[in-house]
Amino acid sequence: MRQAAPVLELASARADALRDELNPITISRVAIGCVYIDRLASCREALDRVIEDGRAGGAVGLGISAMVSNSVDNWHTGRWVEADRLAAEGIALCERYNYPRYSYILRYFRCLVAAAGGEVEDTLATVDAMTRWSTPRGAGITVQFAHHVRALVHAGSGDHERAYQEATAISPAGTLAPFRPHALWVLIDVVEAALHSGRTAEARAHVAAMRRERIDRLSSRLALVSAGCAAMVADDDEATAFYQQALAVPEAEHWPFDRARIQLAYGEHLRRVRRPAAARPYLREALEAFERLGARPWARRAVAGLRAGGTTASSAEPVMAVLGAQELEIARLAASGLTNRQIGERLNMSHRTVGAYLYRLFPKLGVTTRAALRDRLDELMPRDQGPDSPAETVT
Template sequence: ALGAVTALTRAAGLSPAPADQSRRLAEAAYIGVDSGGELADASRLLAGSRRADPGGNESLYAAATAAFLLVNEEGDFDTAHRLLTGAVETGRHGWDASDPALVEALFTLIMLCSYTGEPSHWESLFRALERLTPEPPELLRVCARTYADPARTGAAGVRTLDRLLSDVGHDANRLIRLGTSSVFVDRLAASRTASQRLAAQGRAGDAPVRWHLAALIHLCLDYFSRGRWAEATGLAAEGLALVEEYGYRFFACKFQYVQALVAAARGEAATVDALAREIDRWAAPRGAHGVRSYACHARGLAALSEGDFEAAYRYGAELSPPGTLAPYVPNALWGTLDLVEAAVRTGRDAEAAAHVAAMRECAVGDLSPRLNMLFLTCEALVTPGDEAFALLDEALAQPGQWPFETARVHLVRGERLRRRRARTEARAHVTKALEGFEELGARPWQERARAELRAGGNTTRSGAESGRAVLTAQEWEIATLAATGLTNKQIAERLFLSHRTVGTHLYQIYPKLGINSRAALRDALAALEP
């Protein structure tokens, strides 16, 4: 990327025609912001482009660069969207699908639309895609379909996405766009290895910062869904440090979202509140309504975790009104089970059933096994009798590893079985739920599972008694090494992790062991040995 910027800058200096000089400087500026160069350099190149041909039509590269710089600073997304849409509408490209500047502008519009969440913005983008001739580039069309409103347009894109993911390749831009297309249809695991490689290149200084950040956020979301929460929060901390160092402010909310979701499931209400406020504080004045849904989702999960079902319902309904899968709010799919459970537990059976009907109408379960698990569990919550058990069994049979969702399904099934007085079978399912929540460190959910076991007449282990089982294999390894006196950096080098990830693991290990300092590790681990 740096080589391309340098080559274009030199070519601009050799261009006799002002229009050519302006165009090349604008392209260099766009590559700079898109690939993660210094933002000040991109701003300087853009200014140079405008000086070179002040009376000419601004190129799409210049408009895309200006939009990016605008939203990264103090500007609002509506203005940036209007600027870039206007440039696309008036550009001299003939809607040629092979025009690289046009394609890059449309990818930038996808980013802007995802932040605003405005239906009119997305609709104008889809109209632009329809005008491309002979047809939109495959990845551009797939990204728009699966990232904008997956409940309604995702099904049209997942088959093509699966084929594209079968050969991720080594082009970083393509990898990032495949990852973006994968987020809301649960395909991030397919590009995990390539994203890990790109993140490693970023740490070594061999990949631009923006590519590094994009790889990190995709890994964060992937690890969160797969129950690798310590790694997710460790990478989020790494991402936020890069944001602070290099000024890519618009990335921060995504990392804060992952941190807030983990904190919500673990019952860390104060952390969720602080992160949600920070997201809102950045998003509100910029008109980033799509980003504010991150805060709403995290607050709803936090309320549900704490058993405040009324608040959980209120936040869930704000994210997506009951009976409607809110258009262009893709993370509303992740909150469906939260909303339906909160509705059932607050006596809003009609609202819960209406939301399940909306999920069924949109065939949400066809998008991914994880979303099918959520849909089947939601349907079971509003279904009486034995049919509910069949739905829950089908939910548990879904392929893939979704630890948090799986533990929640076991808990629902155990509750239903206890009410049917099938206590032995109920105990088995609730015990599996408890083990899953312990593995994740989801403390309020552990307490719910223990309360359910007690309601069935069973004794439960205390947190201290279950501490050995709570630690994952990696956490046990890190704790053991830390107890010998190794520093976080030394542990990271030995286990091929980042030192931030090691620190995050230790932060999660201490409360699991009932301690609050490194010095107490040795005695705590010794007490857990058989």
């Protein structure tokens, strides 16, 4: 990890220069170099050009590779509906042009979104298939992807022992193993699972490894995660300073799932040290982020934290319990006044598919019209209530 620091300035410059780059091979290679240092945002415009060329029958393989890179950025920056849609499109191209390895890599991103949304059975079946395909072919990175997805599934379901085993299969607690850059994507998973399974020493060793490798210098995401994990393992009288440091990282909001997980941990810490009023805004902001993402298990955990602190949580819990991320996005767009065709253009699906989604989700929410849908979402998912609003009365 330390060897990456000296080339960060060069990598950023090369990524910025892609705006004028026409060679798809150069674009693809620079983007791949930006994956684990979180510089893909600067590559997106160029990657989109490569994707369009692949869609048109040009450099299909490079187009699929560009879809993988954009899927990475979609996952980390919370564009999960887009991540799922783009990965599905890429899988179809892989099957058409016989790119099985890319097909399994793209399935990984669909599985991440599904796992974070609490979809367990089908997700585990898919990653088991990934492992069966990857292991005999020596595709080690795909096996690591499967461990990541399983860790997320088990973390969401509260099985911290299994989450720990899966996350540390990528890199053991207390180490950031050489040639395992994917360890940078499961830092919170290792630390949280270690703490919740009674492995405080292992959690602290993992934070020490982050400090030793100075991963906070690599990107704002890793600065956020490094400080947040340090807060999780700190003594009660030191934790607040670390949490505040994490949430003050510039561009922290660019990484909504990581940030919300740290806000959730902070709120739970404040509640644990008997500061429920101070915990409330962090738990509520985390809840709102999880709702937007469609991260239902974490949304339920935030709701539980609010209730345990004596607050009646006016939240989207009923919505999150019955709607998936795609359904929720379509419901919001429909409630905003967009037509089925306009929604389809925005989400790259047919207006008939949008209509089918709405046909299924209306009865789930107990409504029959778009006006009623808007009112129902406003009722269940208020956005403008402050911490002392009437909906948050202490019981």
